[in-house]
Amino acid sequence: MTTSTLTAATDVLVVGSGPTGLALACDLARRGIAVRVLERRPAPHRESRGKGLQPEALEVLDELGAGDRIRAVGRTGIVLRKYFDGEHIGDSPSGAGILVGQWQVEEALRERLAELGVRVGHSEALVAVDQGTAGIRAELADGTSVHAAYLAGCDGGRSTTRRLLGVPLEGSTSEEEAMVLGDVQAPGLSREFWHQWFTAEGGGILLCPMPGTESFQLQAAPEKDEEGRTLPPSLEGFQRLFDRYAQVPGIRLADPTWMSSWRANSRVAARMRRGRAFLAGDAAHVHPIAGGLGITTGIRDAAALARTLAAALTGPATAEVLDAYESERLPAAAAVVADTTQRYERVVHAVRTPGRGTETGMA
Structure with a gap:
């Protein structure tokens, strides 16, 4: 006992x-x-x-005395830059929320x-x-x-x-993992946009610049091995996914400080x-x-x-x-x-x- x-x-x-x-x-x-x-x-x-706060949350945080601190480090109005099969297709606004880690x-x-x-x-x-x-x-x-x-x-x-x-x-x-995620640096990639690369084959990769840091949050369709099993997230895997979907030469992902996977x-x-x-x-x-x-x-x-x-x-x-x-x-x-x-x-x-x-x- x-x-x-x-x-x-x-x-x-x-x-x-x-x-x-x-x-x-x-x-x-x-x-x-x-x-x-x-x-x-x-x-x-x-x-x-989670990297977004909607106006309803900010109202609560203002009442608690924390809203201004979050606004000071967050970012509003980031532009979503869309690519398809490696080509820049268009841009769109992100909405009314605030981007913050x-x-x-x-x-x-x-x-x-x-x-x-x-x-x-x-x-x-x-x-x-x-x-x-x-x-x-x-x-x-x-x-x-x-x-x-x-x-x-x-x-x-x-x-x-x-x-x-x-x-x-x-x-x-969901039985299968739908996404791998991580915080990585991407020297040479513009931090003015939330980059979203998609392809006709159905996969894609997203890199969102996190304010107050030098990192991007990466989200991507997971890799699979020869038997169709999902591979765990890794820096090497992130790079392969970037090369496959973004098709941007010269960008080398680095310094992963967080890696995870997600299923619905x-x-x-x-x-x-x-x-x-x-x-x-x-x-x-x-x-x-x-x-x-x-x-x-x-x-x-x-x-x-x-x-x-x-x-x-x-x-x-x-x-x-x-x-x-x-x-x-x-x-x-x-x-x-x-x-x-x-x-x-x-x-x-x-x-x-x-x-x-x-x-x-x-x-």
Whole structure:
């Protein structure tokens, strides 16, 4: 039998320090609510990941006092430069959102959270949750435990919190990986454009200049081996894909600081509340990337959950009060998943036409 050491209690324990968890923590802290943030990673990452914020998210971030910091590092109005079979076909605007790396959004929110007197606890992993009538006891990997009135799982698509709560993530996942991604440098390639190369054969590669860095975010159709199996992302593979689809001599990709792969998921949690525990962001819903709605949807979850928890902590915590979050955000999540699934399918078909690119998923 293991024993654990009790650490200080808090009003709300937030698991995960991505944009959703940090936005939630900032919103609670500015309301005078005691909050603690757990993050299993030992340190903040610097990966571009989700790279867009829509106006609705910026409105929330302005209320939290982080909007101006993000605008200072982000970029608006980038031009999408489209190529087809190696030839420049046309340009189009990117839309009303702001281009900014996910790590930069997180950095701005961490700074704001620190101003509010809260710092993220790194290398703190949740391993067990025990709910009672008076609160939640969360056990951490280091043997300590935390008592909180409420728990918010904001720990991503592979959410430990969701698993511990026994909440299924319902929907579908593509069997094959659809894309490889990475942050790479491309000396000699113009940073004035989001370059999008597509081909009649159906593949393509995109290189988007990430503001405040010397890197581009690369997205490309994955390579396959002789037996048709998808190859893992690598710098050598990125270069082969660039040479194949972009056909731009003299550009050598370099300094990969992040490499990953992606497959299409369209899933929503069966519920976003179980007792005193809640799910938000990717922990509650995962969807295709078309439209750049991922971070925005999570931040809107955070705003709604902060309102619910503040109402419960400052007044009667009735079932009606606690259910308000799920009643608002579960239908919204289902709508976003359905919408982005359609957007993604639209983009997949559109890019086979010369001059069309990811902008077809924006509307």
